[in-house]
């Protein structure tokens with residue numbers, strides 16, 4: 001019950017924030033979020049914001065679902081913790097693993113749990129290398145990823161990621177991880193058509209595998225739609241060509257579904273929307289709608305069988321945490337029984353796509369891209385030339401601040417504005433989102449011309 005300024009002072013004095021220059025935060029004061037319901041956040045001064053980011057792309061079910069709180073409380077009373085090491089297990093982890101095997105495409109039938117996406121991707125690094133060693137191919141170690149990808153913040157997962165500003169801060173990437181270019185036509189396509197560019201970028205995978213040698217490559221990892229890189233929806237030609245390349249080569253494909261999973265693209269998984277059949281999927285975020293920290297790797301029959309006689313010396317205290325598992329299971333039940341994933345696919349995502357496209361007419365917007373409930377706007381000083389701003393990030397920051405002033409949370413990635421709203425957003429709330437985004441673009445543009 002302290003006043004906002006006091007909370008901000010305590011926060012600045014004692015709380016180190018992720019992805020933040022903390023001195024800047026001390027000068028400005030963090031926004032203190034107090035409560036939330038549906039798609040709405042309320043701050044400590046009573047201001048309300050439409051959360052078009054679902055927190056950090058995770059509150060798929062929306063805020064304030066008391067069923068999840070009740071399941072958590074009941075599970076805490078019955079069995080608040082037990083581990084899944086050394087041949088022990090418990091009902092919530094069993095039930096969740098079984099449900100995930102049902103939902104995941106193809107023969108992805110086996111789940112290794114973690115407490116989030118970074119841990120799950122660290123698991124994947126160890127898992128694919130251990131798998132190949134168990135097949136008598138210990139030299140198959142290299143993992144190919146993409147520039148500008150985000151796969152987490154631990155040393156392993158940030159090495160999988162292609163964010164150079166992260167690599168520079170931590171002597172990364174760790175050995176055996178290499179990056180190819182991303183399929184980002186608007187920024188990097190030059191004179192090529194999107195289709196030509198998609199094929200060219202996909203073929204970099206074949207070239208990289210051939211350069212390293214197929215006998216040394218363990219896996220390729222990618223998000224179906226690159227999220228934190230700026231919601232990069234690839235040209236239609238990209239994934240079919242990647243699939244063709246993977247089908248001809250014996251390497252594993254890891255789809256990072258941390259953002260794309262659990263309804264975000266209008267199907268349970270982005271791999272279904274993009275017609276992909278991964279060997280491993282990374283999951284987190286929407287698995288519990290962010291109500292509990294939980295993630296994991298869903299693994300195919302082939303990979304699980306290939307590992308089954310090897311002790312996999314890897315695991316986390318909170319692998320399959322009973323409370324997180326029970327909450328995730330309840331989240332999946334509600335997403336399913338209330339038809340939320342289906343409604344995104346058939347109703348609200350097509351409606352959002354129609355409305356989102358209108359923002360491309362704004363003078364500041366070079367392209368408006370969207371897939372399901374994840375969208376992006378490229379801000380530009382010159383639409384025809386697809387030109388970047390001279391000072392990268394200034395326009396994004398101006399529009400982001402204008403969003404807050406207009407009661408909307410959108411994220412800026414450099415000069416790309418991105419959204420990923422809760423999947424329960426209604427058509428009326430979508431109209432409001434578009435109206436507020438338009439006002440924020442107008443205000444941002446006015447700020448830039450000052």
Ligand code: PLP
Nearest residue numbers: 116117118150151152256258284
């Ligand atoms: N993978 C992707 C695609 C992500 O977007 C993220 C987080 O944003 C992660 C992995 C890391 O997940 P976590 O923050 O739960 O460790």
